[in-house]
Amino acid sequence: MPGFVLAIDQGTTSTRAIAFDDGLHVLSVAQQEFQQHFPRSGWVEHDPEEIWRTVLDTTRLALARAALAASDIAAIGITNQRETVIIWDRATGKPIHNAVVWQDRRTSETCRRLIDDGAEDMIRDRTGLIVDPYFSATKIAWLLDNVEGARRRAEAGELAFGTIDSYLLWRLTGGRVHATDATNASRTLLFDIAKNDWDDELLGLFGVPRALLPRVEDCDGEFGETDPSLFGVAIPIRGVAGDQHAAMVGQACFQPGMVKSTYGTGCFAVLNTGAERVASGSRLLTTIGYRLAGKTTFALEGSIFVAGAAVQWLRDGLGLIERAEQSGGMAAASNEEEMIYLVPAFTGLGAPWWDPEARGAIFGLTRGTGPNELVRAALEAVAYQTADLLSAMKRDWHGARETVLRVDGGMVASDWTMQRLADLLDAPVDRPVVLETTALGAAWIAGQKAGVWPDAEGFADRWRLHRRFESTMEPKLREAKLKGWADAVSRTLSRHR
Numbered sequence: 001m002p003g004f005v006l007a008i009d010q011g012t013t014s015t016r017a018i019a020f021d022d023g024l025h026v027l028s029v030a031q032q033e034f035q036q037h038f039p040r041s042g043w044v045e046h047d048p049e050e051i052w053r054t055v056l057d058t059t060r061l062a063l064a065r066a067a068l069a070a071s072d073i074a075a076i077g078i079t080n081q082r083e084t085v086i087i088w089d090r091a092t093g094k095p096i097h098n099a100v101v102w103q104d105r106r107t108s109e110t111c112r113r114l115i116d117d118g119a120e121d122m123i124r125d126r127t128g129l130i131v132d133p134y135f136s137a138t139k140i141a142w143l144l145d146n147v148e149g150a151r152r153r154a155e156a157g158e159l160a161f162g163t164i165d166s167y168l169l170w171r172l173t174g175g176r177v178h179a180t181d182a183t184n185a186s187r188t189l190l191f192d193i194a195k196n197d198w199d200d201e202l203l204g205l206f207g208v209p210r211a212l213l214p215r216v217e218d219c220d221g222e223f224g225e226t227d228p229s230l231f232g233v234a235i236p237i238r239g240v241a242g243d244q245h246a247a248m249v250g251q252a253c254f255q256p257g258m259v260k261s262t263y264g265t266g267c268f269a270v271l272n273t274g275a276e277r278v279a280s281g282s283r284l285l286t287t288i289g290y291r292l293a294g295k296t297t298f299a300l301e302g303s304i305f306v307a308g309a310a311v312q313w314l315r316d317g318l319g320l321i322e323r324a325e326q327s328g329g330m331a332a333a334s335n336e337e338e339m340i341y342l343v344p345a346f347t348g349l350g351a352p353w354w355d356p357e358a359r360g361a362i363f364g365l366t367r368g369t370g371p372n373e374l375v376r377a378a379l380e381a382v383a384y385q386t387a388d389l390l391s392a393m394k395r396d397w398h399g400a401r402e403t404v405l406r407v408d409g410g411m412v413a414s415d416w417t418m419q420r421l422a423d424l425l426d427a428p429v430d431r432p433v434v435l436e437t438t439a440l441g442a443a444w445i446a447g448q449k450a451g452v453w454p455d456a457e458g459f460a461d462r463w464r465l466h467r468r469f470e471s472t473m474e475p476k477l478r479e480a481k482l483k484g485w486a487d488a489v490s491r492t493l494s495r496h497r
Protein backbone atom coordinates (compact mmCIF):
# COMPACT_ATOMS: atom_id res chain seq x y z
CA MET A 1 0.00 0.00 0.00
CA PRO A 2 1.34 3.49 -0.85
CA GLY A 3 2.34 5.58 2.17
CA PHE A 4 1.55 9.01 0.75
CA VAL A 5 -1.07 11.07 2.57
CA LEU A 6 -2.79 14.25 1.48
CA ALA A 7 -4.04 16.93 3.88
CA ILE A 8 -6.65 19.52 2.93
CA ASP A 9 -6.39 22.55 5.24
CA GLN A 10 -9.38 24.81 4.60
CA GLY A 11 -8.59 28.04 6.53
CA THR A 12 -10.29 31.39 6.99
CA THR A 13 -8.40 33.24 4.28
CA SER A 14 -6.92 30.47 2.15
CA THR A 15 -7.08 26.78 1.30
CA ARG A 16 -3.95 24.63 1.27
CA ALA A 17 -3.40 21.08 0.10
CA ILE A 18 -0.21 19.37 1.24
CA ALA A 19 1.16 16.01 0.14
CA PHE A 20 3.31 14.07 2.63
CA ASP A 21 5.57 11.11 1.89
CA ASP A 22 5.82 7.93 3.97
CA GLY A 23 8.53 9.54 6.11
CA LEU A 24 5.98 12.27 7.06
CA HIS A 25 7.93 14.89 5.06
CA VAL A 26 6.20 17.62 3.05
CA LEU A 27 6.41 16.74 -0.66
CA SER A 28 4.36 19.57 -2.11
CA VAL A 29 2.15 22.47 -1.10
CA ALA A 30 -0.55 24.26 -3.08
CA GLN A 31 -2.34 27.29 -1.66
CA GLN A 32 -5.12 29.57 -2.90
CA GLU A 33 -6.67 32.59 -1.26
CA PHE A 34 -10.37 33.33 -1.67
CA GLN A 35 -12.60 36.33 -1.26
CA GLN A 36 -13.85 37.63 2.08
CA HIS A 37 -17.32 39.19 1.92
CA PHE A 38 -18.32 41.90 4.43
CA PRO A 39 -21.96 42.67 3.50
CA ARG A 40 -22.48 44.81 6.64
CA SER A 41 -20.40 46.03 9.54
CA GLY A 42 -19.47 43.04 11.69
CA TRP A 43 -20.69 40.50 9.12
CA VAL A 44 -18.25 38.07 7.45
CA GLU A 45 -19.23 35.61 4.72
CA HIS A 46 -17.57 33.15 2.31
CA ASP A 47 -18.90 31.75 -0.94
CA PRO A 48 -19.09 27.94 -0.46
CA GLU A 49 -18.75 27.31 -4.21
CA GLU A 50 -15.53 29.35 -4.27
CA ILE A 51 -14.20 27.43 -1.27
CA TRP A 52 -15.02 24.15 -3.02
CA ARG A 53 -13.18 25.29 -6.16
CA THR A 54 -10.07 26.16 -4.12
CA VAL A 55 -10.20 22.69 -2.55
CA LEU A 56 -10.39 20.97 -5.92
CA ASP A 57 -7.70 23.15 -7.50
CA THR A 58 -5.20 22.94 -4.64
CA THR A 59 -5.68 19.17 -4.26
CA ARG A 60 -5.04 18.59 -7.95
CA LEU A 61 -2.08 20.98 -7.91
CA ALA A 62 -0.49 19.40 -4.83
CA LEU A 63 -0.74 15.98 -6.49
CA ALA A 64 0.77 17.31 -9.74
CA ARG A 65 3.61 19.13 -7.94
CA ALA A 66 4.53 15.96 -6.08
CA ALA A 67 4.22 13.96 -9.32
CA LEU A 68 1.68 11.69 -7.61
CA ALA A 69 -1.43 10.02 -8.99
CA ALA A 70 -4.58 9.77 -6.89
CA SER A 71 -3.92 6.02 -6.65
CA ASP A 72 -0.67 6.78 -4.75
CA ILE A 73 -2.61 8.41 -1.90
CA ALA A 74 -3.43 6.03 0.95
CA ALA A 75 -5.72 8.51 2.69
CA ILE A 76 -6.94 12.10 2.84
CA GLY A 77 -7.15 14.08 6.09
CA ILE A 78 -9.35 17.19 6.29
CA THR A 79 -8.83 20.09 8.68
CA ASN A 80 -10.77 23.34 8.64
CA GLN A 81 -11.65 26.76 10.01
CA ARG A 82 -14.14 25.94 12.75
CA GLU A 83 -17.64 27.18 13.70
CA THR A 84 -18.38 28.57 10.19
CA VAL A 85 -21.88 27.52 9.04
CA ILE A 86 -23.16 26.31 5.66
CA ILE A 87 -26.70 25.06 4.94
CA TRP A 88 -27.37 23.34 1.64
CA ASP A 89 -30.16 21.59 -0.27
CA ARG A 90 -29.83 17.80 0.04
CA ALA A 91 -31.32 17.22 -3.43
CA THR A 92 -29.19 19.65 -5.45
CA GLY A 93 -26.20 20.18 -3.14
CA LYS A 94 -26.67 23.95 -3.57
CA PRO A 95 -26.02 26.15 -0.52
CA ILE A 96 -29.06 28.26 0.42
CA HIS A 97 -26.84 31.23 1.41
CA ASN A 98 -23.20 32.21 1.74
CA ALA A 99 -21.29 30.62 4.62
CA VAL A 100 -21.59 32.65 7.85
CA VAL A 101 -18.02 32.80 9.15
CA TRP A 102 -16.82 32.32 12.76
CA GLN A 103 -15.78 35.99 12.93
CA ASP A 104 -19.32 37.17 12.07
CA ARG A 105 -21.05 39.12 14.87
CA ARG A 106 -24.60 39.36 13.43
CA THR A 107 -26.11 37.29 16.25
CA SER A 108 -24.77 39.37 19.18
CA GLU A 109 -28.31 40.40 20.15
CA THR A 110 -29.54 36.80 20.24
CA CYS A 111 -26.58 35.88 22.45
CA ARG A 112 -27.22 38.77 24.79
CA ARG A 113 -30.86 37.66 25.13
CA LEU A 114 -29.84 34.08 25.95
CA ILE A 115 -27.48 35.38 28.63
CA ASP A 116 -30.19 37.67 30.06
CA ASP A 117 -32.59 34.70 30.12
CA GLY A 118 -30.09 32.82 32.30
CA ALA A 119 -29.31 30.04 29.79
CA GLU A 120 -25.54 30.43 30.05
CA ASP A 121 -24.82 27.95 32.86
CA MET A 122 -26.77 25.07 31.32
CA ILE A 123 -25.14 25.70 27.93
CA ARG A 124 -21.71 25.84 29.52
CA ASP A 125 -22.20 22.62 31.49
CA ARG A 126 -23.11 20.64 28.40
CA THR A 127 -21.01 22.21 25.66
CA GLY A 128 -18.04 23.70 27.57
CA LEU A 129 -18.55 26.92 25.57
CA ILE A 130 -19.43 30.55 26.27
CA VAL A 131 -22.57 32.10 24.73
CA ASP A 132 -20.98 34.22 21.98
CA PRO A 133 -21.72 34.88 18.29
CA TYR A 134 -18.38 33.11 17.53
CA PHE A 135 -20.04 29.66 17.71
CA SER A 136 -22.35 27.99 15.14
CA ALA A 137 -25.80 27.60 16.75
CA THR A 138 -27.07 31.18 16.55
CA LYS A 139 -25.74 31.46 12.99
CA ILE A 140 -27.75 28.37 11.96
CA ALA A 141 -30.89 29.85 13.51
CA TRP A 142 -30.24 33.16 11.74
CA LEU A 143 -30.10 31.40 8.35
CA LEU A 144 -33.29 29.43 9.06
CA ASP A 145 -35.11 32.62 10.04
CA ASN A 146 -33.78 34.87 7.29
CA VAL A 147 -33.68 32.72 4.16
CA GLU A 148 -37.15 32.40 2.61
CA GLY A 149 -38.71 28.99 3.39
CA ALA A 150 -35.58 27.63 5.05
CA ARG A 151 -37.11 26.71 8.41
CA ARG A 152 -40.00 24.80 6.84
CA ARG A 153 -37.64 22.98 4.48
CA ALA A 154 -35.24 22.18 7.32
CA GLU A 155 -38.06 20.65 9.36
CA ALA A 156 -39.11 18.59 6.32
CA GLY A 157 -35.56 17.15 6.13
CA GLU A 158 -34.79 18.81 2.78
CA LEU A 159 -31.76 20.77 4.01
CA ALA A 160 -28.42 19.84 5.55
CA PHE A 161 -26.21 21.83 7.92
CA GLY A 162 -22.48 21.45 8.17
CA THR A 163 -19.32 23.14 9.34
CA ILE A 164 -16.77 23.40 6.52
CA ASP A 165 -15.45 19.83 7.02
CA SER A 166 -18.96 18.48 6.65
CA TYR A 167 -19.68 20.47 3.50
CA LEU A 168 -16.39 19.32 1.96
CA LEU A 169 -17.15 15.68 2.86
CA TRP A 170 -20.51 16.03 1.11
CA ARG A 171 -18.91 17.49 -2.01
CA LEU A 172 -15.90 15.15 -2.05
CA THR A 173 -18.09 12.03 -1.75
CA GLY A 174 -20.57 13.19 -4.39
CA GLY A 175 -23.34 13.79 -1.80
CA ARG A 176 -23.04 10.33 -0.25
CA VAL A 177 -21.72 11.30 3.20
CA HIS A 178 -23.27 13.77 5.65
CA ALA A 179 -20.92 13.59 8.63
CA THR A 180 -18.64 15.64 10.83
CA ASP A 181 -16.13 14.81 13.55
CA ALA A 182 -16.40 15.30 17.32
CA THR A 183 -14.03 18.31 17.43
CA ASN A 184 -16.05 20.30 14.89
CA ALA A 185 -19.32 19.25 16.55
CA SER A 186 -17.94 20.47 19.89
CA ARG A 187 -17.82 24.05 18.55
CA THR A 188 -21.50 24.34 17.57
CA LEU A 189 -23.14 24.95 21.01
CA LEU A 190 -25.44 22.01 20.17
CA PHE A 191 -23.21 19.12 21.22
CA ASP A 192 -23.00 17.53 24.66
CA ILE A 193 -19.26 16.91 24.99
CA ALA A 194 -19.67 14.42 27.86
CA LYS A 195 -22.34 12.30 26.11
CA ASN A 196 -20.69 12.79 22.70
CA ASP A 197 -24.05 13.47 21.07
CA TRP A 198 -26.29 16.30 19.85
CA ASP A 199 -28.45 17.54 22.74
CA ASP A 200 -32.22 17.82 22.26
CA GLU A 201 -32.67 20.56 24.86
CA LEU A 202 -30.00 22.70 23.18
CA LEU A 203 -31.54 22.02 19.76
CA GLY A 204 -34.87 23.25 21.17
CA LEU A 205 -33.31 26.30 22.81
CA PHE A 206 -31.55 27.44 19.62
CA GLY A 207 -34.41 26.35 17.32
CA VAL A 208 -32.36 23.92 15.23
CA PRO A 209 -34.23 20.86 13.84
CA ARG A 210 -32.36 17.56 14.31
CA ALA A 211 -33.07 16.67 10.66
CA LEU A 212 -30.46 19.25 9.61
CA LEU A 213 -27.56 17.68 11.46
CA PRO A 214 -24.72 15.44 10.29
CA ARG A 215 -23.79 12.23 12.10
CA VAL A 216 -20.78 12.66 14.36
CA GLU A 217 -17.73 10.43 13.90
CA ASP A 218 -14.43 10.13 15.76
CA CYS A 219 -11.60 12.13 14.14
CA ASP A 220 -10.45 8.83 12.64
CA GLY A 221 -13.98 7.65 11.84
CA GLU A 222 -15.71 6.44 8.67
CA PHE A 223 -15.86 9.32 6.20
CA GLY A 224 -16.22 7.43 2.91
CA GLU A 225 -14.26 7.86 -0.32
CA THR A 226 -13.89 10.65 -2.85
CA ASP A 227 -16.10 10.39 -5.91
CA PRO A 228 -13.92 8.77 -8.64
CA SER A 229 -14.87 11.51 -11.12
CA LEU A 230 -12.92 14.09 -9.09
CA PHE A 231 -9.35 12.77 -9.07
CA GLY A 232 -9.48 9.69 -11.34
CA VAL A 233 -9.86 7.01 -8.63
CA ALA A 234 -11.62 6.96 -5.25
CA ILE A 235 -9.41 8.07 -2.34
CA PRO A 236 -10.40 7.07 1.22
CA ILE A 237 -11.02 9.99 3.62
CA ARG A 238 -9.69 8.72 6.94
CA GLY A 239 -9.33 11.80 9.15
CA VAL A 240 -11.20 15.00 10.07
CA ALA A 241 -10.41 17.58 12.78
CA GLY A 242 -10.95 21.31 13.34
CA ASP A 243 -7.74 23.22 12.60
CA GLN A 244 -6.72 24.04 16.19
CA HIS A 245 -7.33 20.42 17.22
CA ALA A 246 -5.31 19.17 14.25
CA ALA A 247 -2.47 21.54 15.23
CA MET A 248 -2.50 20.08 18.76
CA VAL A 249 -2.16 16.61 17.24
CA GLY A 250 0.45 17.81 14.71
CA GLN A 251 2.51 19.20 17.62
CA ALA A 252 2.23 15.76 19.25
CA CYS A 253 0.66 17.32 22.38
CA PHE A 254 -0.64 13.90 23.41
CA GLN A 255 0.23 14.10 27.12
CA PRO A 256 -1.95 15.93 29.65
CA GLY A 257 -0.34 19.28 30.51
CA MET A 258 1.11 19.88 27.02
CA VAL A 259 0.12 23.15 25.31
CA LYS A 260 0.31 24.35 21.73
CA SER A 261 -0.32 27.88 20.57
CA THR A 262 -0.89 28.79 16.93
CA TYR A 263 -0.11 32.35 15.79
CA GLY A 264 -1.85 33.08 12.48
CA THR A 265 -4.50 35.73 11.91
CA GLY A 266 -5.67 35.04 15.46
CA CYS A 267 -4.07 32.96 18.19
CA PHE A 268 -5.47 29.79 19.71
CA ALA A 269 -3.80 28.19 22.73
CA VAL A 270 -4.92 24.64 23.53
CA LEU A 271 -4.00 22.67 26.68
CA ASN A 272 -4.37 18.88 26.76
CA THR A 273 -6.28 17.90 29.95
CA GLY A 274 -6.45 14.18 29.11
CA ALA A 275 -9.60 12.35 30.16
CA GLU A 276 -10.52 15.21 32.51
CA ARG A 277 -13.26 17.59 31.35
CA VAL A 278 -12.00 20.63 33.23
CA ALA A 279 -14.59 23.33 33.90
CA SER A 280 -12.89 26.70 33.58
CA GLY A 281 -13.39 29.31 36.27
CA SER A 282 -11.65 31.84 33.99
CA ARG A 283 -13.91 31.76 30.94
CA LEU A 284 -11.65 29.52 28.89
CA LEU A 285 -13.40 26.99 26.65
CA THR A 286 -13.68 23.32 27.55
CA THR A 287 -13.52 21.44 24.30
CA ILE A 288 -12.84 18.06 22.72
CA GLY A 289 -9.10 18.05 21.96
CA TYR A 290 -9.44 15.01 19.72
CA ARG A 291 -11.36 11.76 19.67
CA LEU A 292 -9.49 8.76 18.32
CA ALA A 293 -10.68 5.14 18.24
CA GLY A 294 -13.63 5.93 20.52
CA LYS A 295 -11.56 7.72 23.19
CA THR A 296 -12.04 11.43 23.91
CA THR A 297 -9.12 13.62 25.01
CA PHE A 298 -10.35 16.93 26.42
CA ALA A 299 -8.69 20.33 26.24
CA LEU A 300 -8.92 23.86 27.58
CA GLU A 301 -8.73 26.51 24.88
CA GLY A 302 -8.05 30.22 24.88
CA SER A 303 -9.05 32.03 21.68
CA ILE A 304 -7.54 35.42 20.77
CA PHE A 305 -9.12 37.02 17.70
CA VAL A 306 -6.20 39.28 16.66
CA ALA A 307 -2.53 38.18 16.53
CA GLY A 308 -0.92 38.37 13.04
CA ALA A 309 -3.89 40.52 12.02
CA ALA A 310 -2.31 43.34 14.09
CA VAL A 311 0.84 43.02 11.97
CA GLN A 312 -1.32 43.20 8.84
CA TRP A 313 -2.88 46.37 10.26
CA LEU A 314 0.60 47.89 10.77
CA ARG A 315 1.26 47.11 7.11
CA ASP A 316 -2.07 47.80 5.38
CA GLY A 317 -3.79 50.16 7.81
CA LEU A 318 -0.92 52.34 9.06
CA GLY A 319 1.70 51.74 6.36
CA LEU A 320 4.42 51.49 9.06
CA ILE A 321 5.95 48.40 7.46
CA GLU A 322 5.97 47.01 3.95
CA ARG A 323 6.37 43.36 4.87
CA ALA A 324 5.47 41.45 8.06
CA GLU A 325 9.11 40.25 8.38
CA GLN A 326 10.29 43.83 9.04
CA SER A 327 8.36 44.01 12.29
CA GLY A 328 10.87 42.10 14.46
CA GLY A 329 13.82 44.29 13.43
CA MET A 330 11.87 47.46 14.18
CA ALA A 331 10.76 46.16 17.57
CA ALA A 332 14.39 45.30 18.39
CA ALA A 333 15.41 48.87 17.51
CA SER A 334 12.70 50.46 19.69
CA ASN A 335 13.36 52.36 22.91
CA GLU A 336 12.41 49.91 25.68
CA GLU A 337 11.95 52.77 28.13
CA GLU A 338 8.87 53.86 26.23
CA MET A 339 6.18 51.77 27.98
CA ILE A 340 3.53 51.64 25.30
CA TYR A 341 0.60 49.20 25.08
CA LEU A 342 -1.58 48.34 22.10
CA VAL A 343 -4.76 46.41 22.97
CA PRO A 344 -5.85 45.02 19.58
CA ALA A 345 -9.57 44.66 20.32
CA PHE A 346 -10.43 45.41 16.67
CA THR A 347 -13.33 42.93 16.77
CA GLY A 348 -13.85 42.82 20.52
CA LEU A 349 -11.82 40.71 22.93
CA GLY A 350 -11.91 36.90 23.09
CA ALA A 351 -10.72 34.75 26.01
CA PRO A 352 -10.63 35.28 28.90
CA TRP A 353 -12.53 38.59 28.55
CA TRP A 354 -15.27 37.75 25.98
CA ASP A 355 -16.17 41.36 25.36
CA PRO A 356 -17.64 41.71 21.84
CA GLU A 357 -18.22 45.46 22.34
CA ALA A 358 -14.60 46.37 23.28
CA ARG A 359 -12.59 48.27 20.65
CA GLY A 360 -8.82 48.68 20.24
CA ALA A 361 -6.77 51.26 22.15
CA ILE A 362 -3.18 52.50 22.57
CA PHE A 363 -1.86 53.64 25.95
CA GLY A 364 1.36 55.36 27.04
CA LEU A 365 2.00 57.59 24.01
CA THR A 366 4.74 60.22 24.54
CA ARG A 367 6.66 62.57 22.23
CA GLY A 368 9.26 59.79 22.10
CA THR A 369 6.83 57.25 20.60
CA GLY A 370 7.64 56.44 16.99
CA PRO A 371 6.97 53.66 14.47
CA ASN A 372 9.42 51.27 16.17
CA GLU A 373 7.63 51.54 19.52
CA LEU A 374 4.20 51.06 17.91
CA VAL A 375 5.41 47.97 16.07
CA ARG A 376 6.87 46.59 19.31
CA ALA A 377 3.55 47.18 21.07
CA ALA A 378 1.68 45.21 18.39
CA LEU A 379 4.04 42.23 18.70
CA GLU A 380 4.09 42.39 22.50
CA ALA A 381 0.27 42.37 22.57
CA VAL A 382 0.37 38.82 21.28
CA ALA A 383 2.74 37.80 24.09
CA TYR A 384 0.69 39.58 26.79
CA GLN A 385 -2.52 37.92 25.60
CA THR A 386 -0.85 34.50 25.61
CA ALA A 387 0.36 35.22 29.16
CA ASP A 388 -3.26 35.96 30.16
CA LEU A 389 -4.38 32.65 28.69
CA LEU A 390 -1.63 30.60 30.31
CA SER A 391 -2.25 32.15 33.73
CA ALA A 392 -5.95 31.35 33.31
CA MET A 393 -5.01 27.75 32.43
CA LYS A 394 -2.82 27.50 35.53
CA ARG A 395 -5.60 28.86 37.73
CA ASP A 396 -8.10 26.44 36.22
CA TRP A 397 -6.15 23.20 36.31
CA HIS A 398 -3.42 21.78 38.53
CA GLY A 399 -1.88 19.88 35.58
CA ALA A 400 -0.98 23.12 33.79
CA ARG A 401 1.56 24.40 36.29
CA GLU A 402 4.79 23.60 34.45
CA THR A 403 4.25 24.48 30.85
CA VAL A 404 6.45 24.45 27.80
CA LEU A 405 4.67 26.11 24.94
CA ARG A 406 4.89 24.50 21.48
CA VAL A 407 4.26 27.20 18.88
CA ASP A 408 3.36 27.31 15.19
CA GLY A 409 1.67 29.55 12.60
CA GLY A 410 2.99 32.35 10.37
CA MET A 411 4.06 34.70 13.18
CA VAL A 412 6.46 32.27 14.82
CA ALA A 413 8.93 33.01 12.02
CA SER A 414 9.70 36.15 14.05
CA ASP A 415 12.58 35.36 16.46
CA TRP A 416 12.04 38.66 18.28
CA THR A 417 8.39 37.86 18.96
CA MET A 418 9.19 34.34 20.18
CA GLN A 419 11.93 35.67 22.51
CA ARG A 420 9.55 38.28 23.91
CA LEU A 421 6.91 35.58 24.35
CA ALA A 422 9.32 33.47 26.45
CA ASP A 423 10.35 36.59 28.41
CA LEU A 424 6.81 37.63 29.28
CA LEU A 425 5.60 34.09 30.00
CA ASP A 426 8.75 33.31 31.98
CA ALA A 427 8.57 29.86 30.37
CA PRO A 428 10.31 28.09 27.48
CA VAL A 429 8.85 28.44 23.99
CA ASP A 430 9.57 25.58 21.56
CA ARG A 431 9.47 26.14 17.81
CA PRO A 432 9.44 22.87 15.84
CA VAL A 433 11.17 22.13 12.53
CA VAL A 434 7.86 21.43 10.78
CA LEU A 435 5.63 24.49 10.98
CA GLU A 436 2.82 22.96 8.88
CA THR A 437 1.52 21.36 12.06
CA THR A 438 -2.19 21.76 11.28
CA ALA A 439 -1.91 19.87 8.01
CA LEU A 440 0.50 17.37 9.56
CA GLY A 441 -1.99 16.64 12.36
CA ALA A 442 -4.82 15.94 9.91
CA ALA A 443 -2.47 13.86 7.74
CA TRP A 444 -1.29 11.84 10.76
CA ILE A 445 -4.85 11.04 11.86
CA ALA A 446 -5.63 9.79 8.35
CA GLY A 447 -2.27 8.03 7.83
CA GLN A 448 -2.36 6.08 11.09
CA LYS A 449 -5.96 5.08 10.46
CA ALA A 450 -4.99 3.82 7.02
CA GLY A 451 -2.23 1.79 8.68
CA VAL A 452 0.60 3.43 6.74
CA TRP A 453 1.90 5.85 9.41
CA PRO A 454 3.20 5.26 12.97
CA ASP A 455 1.03 5.25 16.08
CA ALA A 456 0.88 8.23 18.49
CA GLU A 457 4.06 7.24 20.29
CA GLY A 458 6.02 6.75 17.07
CA PHE A 459 4.68 10.02 15.73
CA ALA A 460 5.56 11.92 18.93
CA ASP A 461 9.15 10.56 18.68
CA ARG A 462 9.50 12.24 15.31
CA TRP A 463 8.61 15.72 16.58
CA ARG A 464 11.79 17.81 16.14
CA LEU A 465 12.74 21.02 17.90
CA HIS A 466 14.06 23.81 15.69
CA ARG A 467 14.79 26.28 18.49
CA ARG A 468 13.95 26.77 22.15
CA PHE A 469 13.51 30.36 23.41
CA GLU A 470 14.19 30.83 27.16
CA SER A 471 13.29 33.79 29.30
CA THR A 472 16.12 36.28 29.93
CA MET A 473 14.05 39.25 31.14
CA GLU A 474 14.63 40.74 34.61
CA PRO A 475 11.70 39.68 36.84
CA LYS A 476 11.12 43.31 37.93
CA LEU A 477 10.75 44.48 34.35
CA ARG A 478 8.41 41.58 33.52
CA GLU A 479 6.22 42.41 36.50
CA ALA A 480 6.05 46.09 35.56
CA LYS A 481 5.18 45.29 31.96
CA LEU A 482 2.48 42.74 32.88
CA LYS A 483 0.96 45.21 35.31
CA GLY A 484 0.93 47.92 32.62
CA TRP A 485 -0.82 45.50 30.25
CA ALA A 486 -3.46 44.57 32.85
CA ASP A 487 -4.20 48.29 33.35
CA ALA A 488 -4.42 48.84 29.59
CA VAL A 489 -6.89 45.95 29.13
CA SER A 490 -9.09 47.05 32.01
CA ARG A 491 -9.33 50.53 30.47
CA THR A 492 -10.25 49.01 27.08
CA LEU A 493 -13.12 46.77 28.24
CA SER A 494 -16.54 48.09 27.19
CA ARG A 495 -17.85 48.22 30.75
CA HIS A 496 -15.12 50.82 31.43
CA ARG A 497 -16.74 53.21 28.95
Ligand SMILES: Nc1ncnc2c1ncn2[C@@H]1O[C@H](COP(=O)(O)OP(=O)(O)O)[C@@H](O)[C@H]1O
Pocket residue numbers: 011012013014263264265266307308309310311312324325326327328409410411412413414417
Ligand atom coordinates in the same frame (compact mmCIF):
# COMPACT_ATOMS: atom_id res chain seq x y z
N1 LIG B 1 8.01 37.47 10.32
C1 LIG B 1 6.81 37.79 10.78
N2 LIG B 1 6.68 38.60 11.84
C2 LIG B 1 5.48 38.92 12.36
N3 LIG B 1 4.30 38.48 11.84
C3 LIG B 1 4.36 37.67 10.77
C4 LIG B 1 5.59 37.28 10.19
N4 LIG B 1 5.32 36.48 9.13
C5 LIG B 1 3.97 36.36 9.07
N5 LIG B 1 3.39 37.09 10.05
C6 LIG B 1 1.94 37.22 10.31
O1 LIG B 1 1.39 35.89 10.37
C7 LIG B 1 0.09 35.84 9.78
C8 LIG B 1 0.03 34.70 8.77
O2 LIG B 1 0.11 33.49 9.41
P1 LIG B 1 -0.71 32.20 8.88
O3 LIG B 1 -0.39 31.10 9.84
O4 LIG B 1 -0.42 31.99 7.45
O5 LIG B 1 -2.19 32.76 9.11
P2 LIG B 1 -3.67 32.18 8.72
O6 LIG B 1 -3.55 30.66 8.60
O7 LIG B 1 -4.55 32.59 9.87
O8 LIG B 1 -4.07 32.87 7.45
C9 LIG B 1 -0.14 37.18 9.12
O9 LIG B 1 -1.11 37.86 9.88
C10 LIG B 1 1.20 37.90 9.17
O10 LIG B 1 1.01 39.27 9.43
Ligand SMILES: O=P(O)(O)OC[C@H](O)CO
Pocket residue numbers: 010011012013080081082083102242243244264265266
Ligand atom coordinates in the same frame (compact mmCIF):
# COMPACT_ATOMS: atom_id res chain seq x y z
O1 LIG C 1 -8.54 29.57 9.77
P1 LIG C 1 -7.72 29.94 10.96
O2 LIG C 1 -6.38 29.28 11.00
O3 LIG C 1 -7.65 31.44 11.15
O4 LIG C 1 -8.49 29.32 12.28
C1 LIG C 1 -9.77 29.72 12.59
C2 LIG C 1 -10.30 28.98 13.81
O5 LIG C 1 -10.55 27.63 13.57
C3 LIG C 1 -11.55 29.67 14.29
O6 LIG C 1 -12.02 29.06 15.46
